[in-house]
Amino acid sequence: MTLNVQFYTIFMMILSGIALGAIFDVFRVLSGKLRLPRWTIPLIDIMFWIVATILVFRLLVYSNEGQLRVFVFLGIGIGICFYFALLSLWVIRLTLLVIRIVIAIYRFFRRVVELFIIKPIIGLYRLTVIILGFLVAVAIFLYKIVLQLLYPVWRLLLWMTRPLHKYFVIPAWLKKLSGKIVAIYRRLFSK
Template sequence: MTLHVQFQTIFMMFLSGVAICAIFDVFRVLSGKLKLPRWTIPLVDIVYWIVATILVFRLLLYSNEGQVRVFIFLGLGIGVCFYFALLSNLVIHLTLLIIRIIIALYRFLAKTVEIVLIKPIIGLYRLTVIILGFLLAVAIFLYRIVLQLLYPFWRLLLWMTRPAHKYFVVPVWLKKLMGNIITIYRRLFSK
């Protein structure tokens, strides 16, 4: 292994140390913001270590074909120390900023959907109910007027056909119909 490959490997492991610490801080901030239950913390840790292991070994395979040497751990250690000394606060604040931006964007989209879609649909529904209620009230009012106007003619018809009752047999269904009409009329106008 040449000196160039060794320095390249140390640099890659330095970047790996920085990357796995950044991923650690992002996982830590996300688990705090999402308020994950305590039983999920081991699962998050397992996912973190799987991602970190894959990242380190992929970079190790890329830089020196997977040979493990002492300077690899030196590069990882330098990367971890560098990250926690200089970059940790920046990554945490940047992660919190991104979370706030995502929450603000979600609230904006939710409010936009509510204003553009939901409120007009509710407004149309209420307007339809009001219009149908008004039309029903007008129809009932007109129905009562028509019944009131026809009531004298109905009484006249009954009075004129009363002598014919003696000679004609009125079917039962017609008697029931006339009784129902009179009952409905009395209910509507006896108030």
């Protein structure tokens, strides 16, 4: 392994140490902001270590074909120390800013959906209910008027056909129907 490859490898490992610190801070801030249950912390830790292992391995394969030397660990340690000494606060602030921006965008789109989709649907529903209620009230009103107009005619028809009852047998269903009409009329208009 040439000196050039070793310097390139240590530089890549310093970058991977910085990336590991940044990923750690992002996971830490996200888990704090999302208020995840305690039982998810081991899962997040496992996910962090899987991502960290894949990142370091890929950079190691890219820089020196995967040869593991002492200076690889030294480079990762230097990168992590550099990150936590100088960059950690900035990454945390940037992560919190991104979270606030995402929340603001989510609230904006939720409000837009509420104003342009949900409220018009609710308004149409309420308008439909009002119109149907009005139409039902008009229909009931017209039904009562028709019944009031037809009731005397029905009573007159029954009175006129009363002498014929001696000679003709009136079907039972017609007697029931006339009784129901009289009962409906009394229920609607006797108040």
